[in-house]
Amino acid sequence: MKSESAPTRERPIIPASNPGRIGESRPRADGVPKVKGEFEYSSDLWMDGMLWGATLRSPHPHANIWSIDATEAEGMPGVHAVLTHEDVPGRKVYGMEVPDQPVLAWEHVRYEGEPIAIVAADHPETARRALEKIAVDYEVLDPVTDPEEALKEDTPKLHLSGNVLKEVHIKHGDVNATAEVVVSGEYEIGMQDQAFLGPESGMAVPDGRGGVDLYISTQWLHIDRDQIAESLDLPPEDVRLTLSGVGGAFGGREDLSMQLHSCMLALDTGRPVKMMYNREESFYGHVHRHPCKMEYEHGADKEGNLVYVNARLVFDGGAYASSSNAVCLNAGTFACGPYNVPNAKIDSFMLYTNNPPCGAMRGFGAVQVCFAHETQMDKLAKELGMNPLELRIKNAMKPGDKFPFGQTVPEPAPVAEILERVKNMPMPEEEEIMGRDLRRLPGGVSNVTHGEGVKRGVGYAVGYKNIGFSAGFDDYSTASITLSVEDGEPLIRVHTAAAEVGQGGITLQAQISRTELGVEKVAVLPADTRIGSAGSTSASRQSYVTGGAVKMACEAVKEKVFEKVREEFGENGELSMEDGGVSAGDRRIVSLADLLDGDEIEETVVYRHKPTYPLDENGQGDAHFQFAFAAHRAVVEVDEELGLVRVVEIATAQDVGKVMNPQSLEGQIQGGVAQGLGLALLEEIQMKDGKVQNASFTDYLLPTIFDMPPVRMEVLELADPDAPYGLKGVGEPPTISSTPAIVAALRDATGRELNRVPVKPERLAGIEEEPVRRAPQPGSCGPVAERSES
Amino acid sequence: MKLNCKINGEFREAEGVWEGESLLYVLRERLDLPGSKNACEQGECGSCSVYMDGTLVCSCLVLAGQAEGRDIVTVEGLADEDELHPVQESFVEAGAVQCGFCTPGLIVATHDLLERNAEPSDAEIREALAGNLCRCTGYEKILDAVKLAAGKNGKGAS
Numbered sequence: 001m002k003s004e005s006a007p008t009r010e011r012p013i014i015p016a017s018n019p020g021r022i023g024e025s026r027p028r029a030d031g032v033p034k035v036k037g038e039f040e041y042s043s044d045l046w047m048d049g050m051l052w053g054a055t056l057r058s059p060h061p062h063a064n065i066w067s068i069d070a071t072e073a074e075g076m077p078g079v080h081a082v083l084t085h086e087d088v089p090g091r092k093v094y095g096m097e098v099p100d101q102p103v104l105a106w107e108h109v110r111y112e113g114e115p116i117a118i119v120a121a122d123h124p125e126t127a128r129r130a131l132e133k134i135a136v137d138y139e140v141l142d143p144v145t146d147p148e149e150a151l152k153e154d155t156p157k158l159h160l161s162g163n164v165l166k167e168v169h170i171k172h173g174d175v176n177a178t179a180e181v182v183v184s185g186e187y188e189i190g191m192q193d194q195a196f197l198g199p200e201s202g203m204a205v206p207d208g209r210g211g212v213d214l215y216i217s218t219q220w221l222h223i224d225r226d227q228i229a230e231s232l233d234l235p236p237e238d239v240r241l242t243l244s245g246v247g248g249a250f251g252g253r254e255d256l257s258m259q260l261h262s263c264m265l266a267l268d269t270g271r272p273v274k275m276m277y278n279r280e281e282s283f284y285g286h287v288h289r290h291p292c293k294m295e296y297e298h299g300a301d302k303e304g305n306l307v308y309v310n311a312r313l314v315f316d317g318g319a320y321a322s323s324s325n326a327v328c329l330n331a332g333t334f335a336c337g338p339y340n341v342p343n344a345k346i347d348s349f350m351l352y353t354n355n356p357p358c359g360a361m362r363g364f365g366a367v368q369v370c371f372a373h374e375t376q377m378d379k380l381a382k383e384l385g386m387n388p389l390e391l392r393i394k395n396a397m398k399p400g401d402k403f404p405f406g407q408t409v410p411e412p413a414p415v416a417e418i419l420e421r422v423k424n425m426p427m428p429e430e431e432e433i434m435g436r437d438l439r440r441l442p443g444g445v446s447n448v449t450h451g452e453g454v455k456r457g458v459g460y461a462v463g464y465k466n467i468g469f470s471a472g473f474d475d476y477s478t479a480s481i482t483l484s485v486e487d488g489e490p491l492i493r494v495h496t497a498a499a500e501v502g503q504g505g506i507t508l509q510a511q512i513s514r515t516e517l518g519v520e521k522v523a524v525l526p527a528d529t530r531i532g533s534a535g536s537t538s539a540s541r542q543s544y545v546t547g548g549a550v551k552m553a554c555e556a557v558k559e560k561v562f563e564k565v566r567e568e569f570g571e572n573g574e575l576s577m578e579d580g581g582v583s584a585g586d587r588r589i590v591s592l593a594d595l596l597d598g599d600e601i602e603e604t605v606v607y608r609h610k611p612t613y614p615l616d617e618n619g620q621g622d623a624h625f626q627f628a629f630a631a632h633r634a635v636v637e638v639d640e641e642l643g644l645v646r647v648v649e650i651a652t653a654q655d656v657g658k659v660m661n662p663q664s665l666e667g668q669i670q671g672g673v674a675q676g677l678g679l680a681l682l683e684e685i686q687m688k689d690g691k692v693q694n695a696s697f698t699d700y701l702l703p704t705i706f707d708m709p710p711v712r713m714e715v716l717e718l719a720d721p722d723a724p725y726g727l728k729g730v731g732e733p734p735t736i737s738s739t740p741a742i743v744a745a746l747r748d749a750t751g752r753e754l755n756r757v758p759v760k761p762e763r764l765a766g767i768e769e770e771p772v773r774r775a776p777q778p779g780s781c782g783p784v785a786e787r788s789e790s
Numbered sequence: 791m792k793l794n795c796k797i798n799g800e801f802r803e804a805e806g807v808w809e810g811e812s813l814l815y816v817l818r819e820r821l822d823l824p825g826s827k828n829a830c831e832q833g834e835c836g837s838c839s840v841y842m843d844g845t846l847v848c849s850c851l852v853l854a855g856q857a858e859g860r861d862i863v864t865v866e867g868l869a870d871e872d873e874l875h876p877v878q879e880s881f882v883e884a885g886a887v888q889c890g891f892c893t894p895g896l897i898v899a900t901h902d903l904l905e906r907n908a909e910p911s912d913a914e915i916r917e918a919l920a921g922n923l924c925r926c927t928g929y930e931k932i933l934d935a936v937k938l939a940a941g942k943n944g945k946g947a948s
Contacts, residue, residue: 025885027882027883027885028882028885028887030887030890031881031882031887031890032874032878032882034887034890034893035865035874035878035879035881035882035887035890035893035894035897036825036865036866036869036874036878037823037824037825037826037864037865037866037894037897038825038866039890040824041824041827041891043824043827043828044818044824046819046822046824123808125808125810194925195925196889196891196925197827197829197835197837197889197891197892197923197924197925198827198829198889198891199828199829245890246889247827247829247889247890247891248888248889248891248925248926249889250925276828278828278831279829279830279831279832437913439913439916439917440913445917501889502888502889502890502926503888504888663885663931664885666885666930666931667885667888667926667927667928667931669928670927670928670929670930670931671888671925671926671927671928672928673928674925674927674928674929675925696830696832696834697829697830697832697834697835697923698832698834702923702925703929704920704921704922704923704929705915705916705919705920705922705924705929705932705933706916706917706920708928708929708930710930711928711930
């Protein structure tokens with residue numbers, strides 16, 4: 001029975017505040033509700049009469065589905081709906097770049113955890129029990145789990161298009177160049193998880209007229225809206241999304257998770273439906289960072305000038321496309337690092353496998369290759385007998401050089417300068433190792449060393465990445481600014497669809513408005529699809545693109561205000577908006593309260609950065625519009641016997657173009673470094689035969705406050721002439737080169753090769769890859785049995 | 791089953807509680823107290839930290855029935871409606887909040903630390919908060935916030 005009413009809910013509005021101007025550190029507007037526990041996250045949503053949704057997922061990474069029988073589940077008390085692929089009203093697949101992922105699986109499942117059926121019930125436990133009663137007849141198939149295997153001709157094809165999802169080939173200069181000094185290596189990155197703390201969750205509310213309102217945590221409302229509308233077979237205007245409180249994202253919320261499922265259940269039952277993954281399900285419910293194997297060869301002359309770089313990159317895209325195309329392109333274009341490389345041949349492959357789909361995570365594509373090219377630079381320095389920092393400075397790219405993908409390196413590109421900065425920053429004080437507080441030693445309170453066997457090491461790395469969406473993508477944002485007077489005081493209302501995921505975007509939007517219009521009180525309205533798209537909160541792009549849109553909308557409002565002043569006061573000189581009024585020089589002409597006289601001025605604009613272009617068949621083209629650079633120095637202490645690590649300090653220098661909010665900027669740098677540290681030392685989704693082995697925070701290790709050292713930072717403000725205020729995106733660079741810097745420091749301390757991250761303690765302690773299997777000793781329980789699979 | 795306990799100073803009752811529900815679930819879904827957060831629901835992340843009879847616990851690991859007759863204090867109960875506890879104030883001022891999902895748990899855990907140790911050292915703070923995961927901040931501003939709060943407490947705030 002469909003509901004007649006339209007029970008929509010209003011998202012709580014963060015109260016108007018004085019956000020300060022750009023360049024000032026101001027506490028975030030949502031800080032107070034967040035510390036009081038009053039901020040409404042998507043998992044906090046609750047409505048009278050709501051039902052709970054749950055998802056049946058495949059236990060097999062690769063199988064045929066012969067039948068799905070939901071009869072028993074449907075008959076259970078408290079169960080209101082059980083839906084399968086047959087109930088998807090519109091397009092049965094979705095995807096941001098390639099619509100290849102089933103909304104609910106039919107005939108095949110291609111990864112462990114793939115959704116097959118959904119249930120709505122009156123209690124989450126009832127829903128879970130109903131899932132157990134859905135009978136699915138599988139024919140289990142051998143999974144394709146190795147991307148190199150997937151690449152072979154005779155391997156079964158997982159999609160009609162074949163197993164190669166994307167390939168990028170870059171040919172730069174003489175691809176057959178030779179050199180006097182050559183180093184090569186093979187490198188590998190494990191599968192990292194975004195591990196945002198707020199689980200995938202949201203609530204879908206049917207409007208009683210066939211449409212639906214969805215309150216959701218996501219990174220990009222409009223791309224969700226478009227995919228949902230397509231699969232629900234509804235016009236986009238009947239699918240309205242409002243951003244709910246987002247508990248972190250880091251790329252993991254770009255793809256749909258429970259959005260479509262909750263909408264289907266809500267439309268079917270006529271009731272609000274809440275869905276909320278638990279942590280285990282979250283590991284199956286979002287994409288991860290791509291694992292990658294990389295073969296590199298660097299050639300240089302005897303003075304240390306790079307002659308060529310050859311690289312072959314093989315990415316595991318997992319079962320579905322997600323944003324793999326962009327990752328493959330990024331990795332190809334950044335494979336050589338921020339160096340002037342006259343000749344290069346880069347082959348970047350993205351493969352479908354039966355592993356979990358991989359997609360966006362902070363720094364995608366750049367993170368993987370940075371670990372490899374920076375390890376290669378250290379190797380080359382060793383071969384040449386040069387200081388690794390000097391080798392990097394010598395080869396640092398400069399404005400006017402050519403990237404290997406043919407684009408000219410734009411101003412500013414301060415690679416040598418940031419390297420000099422980390423070189424010259426003071427080193428952390430040497431602290432006597434023996435007799436220290438245990439909490440300041442590797443292994444900490446585990447009481448494993450009192451200083452014996454602890455060695456110190458120092459390592460450096462530098463990396464870079466594009467900001468925003470590239471290669472011809474129409475990357476824009478929309479902003480609306482309304483200027484009014486309330487209770488005698490001017491007020492700016494800012495409306496965009498930009499997702500605040502924790503980064504501080506709403507504070508920045510308010511700061512820009514306050515700065516442009518000289519009005520102290522600013523309210524940022526909830527992000528929703530009533531306004532045009534803001535694009536994704538990813539690729540470090542929102543400060544630039546939505547920041548640019550807000551600035552442009554303010555300028556449009558300002559122009560309207562000035563027109564009015566010119567008309568009413570006959571002013572022809574230069575005008576400015578300050579202190580809630582309009583002035584000509586030092587002469588105040590009118591207050592906004594008097595000028596507006598109860599009216600509002602509203603302007604909505606669309607902002608675009610300069611265009612980008614796809615790469616040609618040789619991997620050449622002006623693919624990117626902005627580049628951000630950071631360098632890192634890591635100091636570590638390693639317990640050589642147990643392979644335990646304490647990172648003592650990370651020092652970093654980063655060019656940000658313009659500091660918009662110092663406190664937020666520091667938070668981005670510190671938080672980004674922490675995720676780089678996690679990849680270096682701890683974080684990996686461990687896979688075995690296509691199955692995730694550690695889908696919990698007990699087994700997937702994240703950096704704690706014990707693991708994270710102080711971050712010493714120097715920030716450069718070299719304006720990008722094309723960007724609003726000259727700013728550069730800042731979110732990703734801290735994650736890119738922090739990982740290789742830490743691993744370089746580990747090598748410095750231990751002398752070991754360490755070609756794979758995360759670096760396991762076994763590798764640091766020099767233990768062989770496979771533990772030696774010995775015959776069981778009398779009285780022992782024998783070798784550990786393989787985990788039996790059902 | 792029916793559950794009775796004292797929460798943030800008030801006697802509260804929840805009816806129709808399924809025996810398998812955690813205290814966290816009851817707080818969030820039955821008593822309109824969603825401040826305690828559900829990030830891992832297995833005692834690893836500290837986001838659901840509350841006081842039970844004055845002891846810091848992960849409310850996800852407490853079965854609802856175990857809370858019968860107990861005195862629970864959640865993040866919502868640390869300060870009056872329009873006020874901020876100095877720990878809360880310090881987290882906002884220091885920039886220790888980004889997405890904020892870990893924040894309620896860290897606020898309660900810091901509150902507990904400062905009750906026990908008014909002037910904790912860097913190592914003591916790290917030890918006390920090692921059970922609270924934060925994915926956004928890299929923890930440095932959380933350390934700043936705790937030190938700021940300790941300073942405020944020292945000046946005679948509540």
